[in-house]
Amino acid sequence: MLKYLFAKNEDIPQGSAAIFFAFSSIVWFVVGTGLGSFNAAKLAFPDFVTGSELFSFGHMRQVHVLAVIFGWISMAFAMAMMYITPALGNTKLWSEKLGIWNCFLWNIGLSLGLTLLWAGITSGREYSDFPWVIDLYIAAFIALPLAINVWMTILKRRTQGIYTTNWFFGAGVFMVTIVFIVGNSPEWFNLTGLSEAYMTWWFAHNVLGLWITPIAAAIAYYTVPKVTGNPLYSHRIGHLHFWSVVVFYSTPAAHHLMSAPLPEWLKSFASVEGVLILVPAIAFVSNLILTMQGKWHMFVENVEIKFTITGVLMAIPLNMQGGFQQTRAINWYVHGTGWIVAHAHLALLGFSTFLEGAAVYYGIQTILRRKLYSLALANFHFWFLLIGFSIYWISMTIAGLIQGAGKIYEVPYIDVVIAEHPYMIARWVGGTLVFTGNLVWLYNMYMTARVGTEIPVGRLPHEMAYER
Amino acid sequence: MAFREYKIGARLFGVALGGSMIITLYLPTIDMTSVAATETSLRKQLSYGRIGGFSYEDPFLLGEGKPKTVVLTEDPVTGQQIETVEAYVYEPGIPFAGGINHPRVLGDGITDLSLEKGRISEADISAGAVFVVSRGSYQGETVNYIENVTATRGWKPEKVLSVAGDANTSYVGSGKIMFVKEGCWWCHTLLPEQTQDWQYFGVPPRLGDFNGESPTAFGSDRKAPDLLHVGSRNSSKEWMMMHFFNPRLVQPHSIMPRYDYMWGEKDASGNTIDFDAWGAAYNEYAKGESLYPPEVPEYAPNSQIRYLMDFILSLK
Ligand code: HEM
Numbered sequence: 001m002l003k004y005l006f007a008k009n010e011d012i013p014q015g016s017a018a019i020f021f022a023f024s025s026i027v028w029f030v031v032g033t034g035l036g037s038f039n040a041a042k043l044a045f046p047d048f049v050t051g052s053e054l055f056s057f058g059h060m061r062q063v064h065v066l067a068v069i070f071g072w073i074s075m076a077f078a079m080a081m082m083y084i085t086p087a088l089g090n091t092k093l094w095s096e097k098l099g100i101w102n103c104f105l106w107n108i109g110l111s112l113g114l115t116l117l118w119a120g121i122t123s124g125r126e127y128s129d130f131p132w133v134i135d136l137y138i139a140a141f142i143a144l145p146l147a148i149n150v151w152m153t154i155l156k157r158r159t160q161g162i163y164t165t166n167w168f169f170g171a172g173v174f175m176v177t178i179v180f181i182v183g184n185s186p187e188w189f190n191l192t193g194l195s196e197a198y199m200t201w202w203f204a205h206n207v208l209g210l211w212i213t214p215i216a217a218a219i220a221y222y223t224v225p226k227v228t229g230n231p232l233y234s235h236r237i238g239h240l241h242f243w244s245v246v247v248f249y250s251t252p253a254a255h256h257l258m259s260a261p262l263p264e265w266l267k268s269f270a271s272v273e274g275v276l277i278l279v280p281a282i283a284f285v286s287n288l289i290l291t292m293q294g295k296w297h298m299f300v301e302n303v304e305i306k307f308t309i310t311g312v313l314m315a316i317p318l319n320m321q322g323g324f325q326q327t328r329a330i331n332w333y334v335h336g337t338g339w340i341v342a343h344a345h346l347a348l349l350g351f352s353t354f355l356e357g358a359a360v361y362y363g364i365q366t367i368l369r370r371k372l373y374s375l376a377l378a379n380f381h382f383w384f385l386l387i388g389f390s391i392y393w394i395s396m397t398i399a400g401l402i403q404g405a406g407k408i409y410e411v412p413y414i415d416v417v418i419a420e421h422p423y424m425i426a427r428w429v430g431g432t433l434v435f436t437g438n439l440v441w442l443y444n445m446y447m448t449a450r451v452g453t454e455i456p457v458g459r460l461p462h463e464m465a466y467e468r
Numbered sequence: 469m470a471f472r473e474y475k476i477g478a479r480l481f482g483v484a485l486g487g488s489m490i491i492t493l494y495l496p497t498i499d500m501t502s503v504a505a506t507e508t509s510l511r512k513q514l515s516y517g518r519i520g521g522f523s524y525e526d527p528f529l530l531g532e533g534k535p536k537t538v539v540l541t542e543d544p545v546t547g548q549q550i551e552t553v554e555a556y557v558y559e560p561g562i563p564f565a566g567g568i569n570h571p572r573v574l575g576d577g578i579t580d581l582s583l584e585k586g587r588i589s590e591a592d593i594s595a596g597a598v599f600v601v602s603r604g605s606y607q608g609e610t611v612n613y614i615e616n617v618t619a620t621r622g623w624k625p626e627k628v629l630s631v632a633g634d635a636n637t638s639y640v641g642s643g644k645i646m647f648v649k650e651g652c653w654w655c656h657t658l659l660p661e662q663t664q665d666w667q668y669f670g671v672p673p674r675l676g677d678f679n680g681e682s683p684t685a686f687g688s689d690r691k692a693p694d695l696l697h698v699g700s701r702n703s704s705k706e707w708m709m710m711h712f713f714n715p716r717l718v719q720p721h722s723i724m725p726r727y728d729y730m731w732g733e734k735d736a737s738g739n740t741i742d743f744d745a746w747g748a749a750y751n752e753y754a755k756g757e758s759l760y761p762p763e764v765p766e767y768a769p770n771s772q773i774r775y776l777m778d779f780i781l782s783l784k
Pocket of ligand 1: 032033034035036037038039040043061064065068069072073340341344345348349353427428430431432434435654688689691
């Protein structure tokens, strides 16, 4: 791959950037979930590895979080954009070379940033933890090149209209760039106090709301119609989804700080807007479920659909939880407990990861024109992710309810810690299953690229899933 | 232009996103920055110094470039007994807190008094300065303001430090850096909630309690007790020392990590700390083979753990 960095754009085979991104994202997924599993072990067994600051929980936690968000999820998004955007515009990627450089600089910048965080060099603000030097790097060498490539590909399309997925891609890369720059500005302009704390959560909320959620949804808008062969049920509902994301999802940032002394009007406003997130959520889920009409057997038989629809179905509990847990009536009980950690993993590991997983599976096969090396291993991966995640989610939800009860009944804190202990162990077991599944995935995809059966011209990978 | 069909959509998109940012960024910021700083926030920002996290003065988060907090019972210039006062000492070259550099973040009245009576604009980084929080009246109301005592009373940083002595000096600002760097805020919060839980953890903060502080390090995840007022619940230095070295010494069920590495290589008397021997002796104790745990070494006066302890015990 590296040899293409200095090749002429025309000499680089189509899809190279996507493949480069795909394998980077899988490797980051393995690394990220490995770190997650390590952190979970530390919380279950505090004396697991001690004696060095590098293995202290406080140094490792943010490395896990940012590795999975910027390494796995965002790179898988970039991978999807590199092959889906041109496919939907009936054209080529605007610049494969830019894409390859983008991926190369992304890996370098992220490794550097995470190393700094690991050493404790942080801005001290959750989710925007990177020091501002790295923030600038990300804006200039990660977000912007990706945005340019996506926009130029859409502009150069050879179709009349722009399909739903590409609205989301085009708008998403724009919004994430803005959010990134504005959200990190407290560090550049020395904003302090509550305004800074609020901006931190404005950033965190909008990275989720204007990047991770809509782009994951956009991917499903492509994979489901493409693999099932059914047209999207309704473009109008797609419109509703798009516009309600922009209007409702960009506004409830303050619901992350419900217990902080923010202005009251802001909290009430955020709380109402937060419930309205159910609008895009319902639009999205219903649209895709209706697209599946007549093709439900593929939910069982086809790997990509299995992943995608599982992700889509997880959006239902995710958004129900999200909408209600941020109202004042419920938030005071669950705020700051494991319940929220469970919710975060439902969003990122449940909903989002399953959708991107499908895009990466499908993309690698179509671009390389090679059939999946082993369907059995892919199913193994699916079940390990699903079971591992479920254990994680259930155990952390229970732990959260215990903490919430401890909080309001003023139970001595240590008793809460003791009561949570079994669930901490369960969470570690669940997370380790996910990690194991990912190792298998990496192997499966590597073997697909090396020795997967070639797909003859005119056929699609999933049609051949059960052929030898 | 290939976007022609999308003209209306693109404009609406701009309006929607712009409108959203006005409501969720511009209006709240106007609202929050118009609130006057409370006494808590004046003391916090003066003791923490310029910004927390990654900064020019302290890129590796070692606690450098931060002020020291001293407690004085005599006037360093005249030598007279005075009422106990907390002074914030900025030695030459140490960057000033946000409120000194940008007095307008302090809020109506406080800004005026700090400039006129407190003479904060005369403070000079290259010469250093000492600040205290004083009380004055502004338009008939009692207001706390920042006083640059180097200008008003001639208290020089070196003099103040030598009069106070190491025992009365605490490294609160550097300790806050340790708190951020070590990620204490991934488990602890600095924000008792406005619901019941303040009965246990103390009064929740108010809107003006944060002016000039950065980062606030609230923490979002509460796996451990809130620490905003921990110093008034438990101010035992011995307990804290044992707890940081190995929390299981005082709380067998704790999941808090060991912070023994913050002791550094040498203890207070300059001897190398033998962590392996300590660990072995502790394991014996943990298995029930010996009756007493090994002694926790006394920390050196410039160790990271000193900073951290000073910060934690300052949280009243
Ligand atoms: C092997 C699987 C995983 C394990 C064991 C794991 C473990 C953890 C742990 C222990 C934490 C700290 C939670 C706390 O502070 O109580 C955490 C936080 C987090 N993880 Fe994971 N994780 C895993 C996979 C993932 C994946 C795949 C994602 C997303 C793609 C993810 C996203 C996050 C996020 C966003 C947080 C921060 C949650 C918060 O703010 O409270 N994790 N994870």
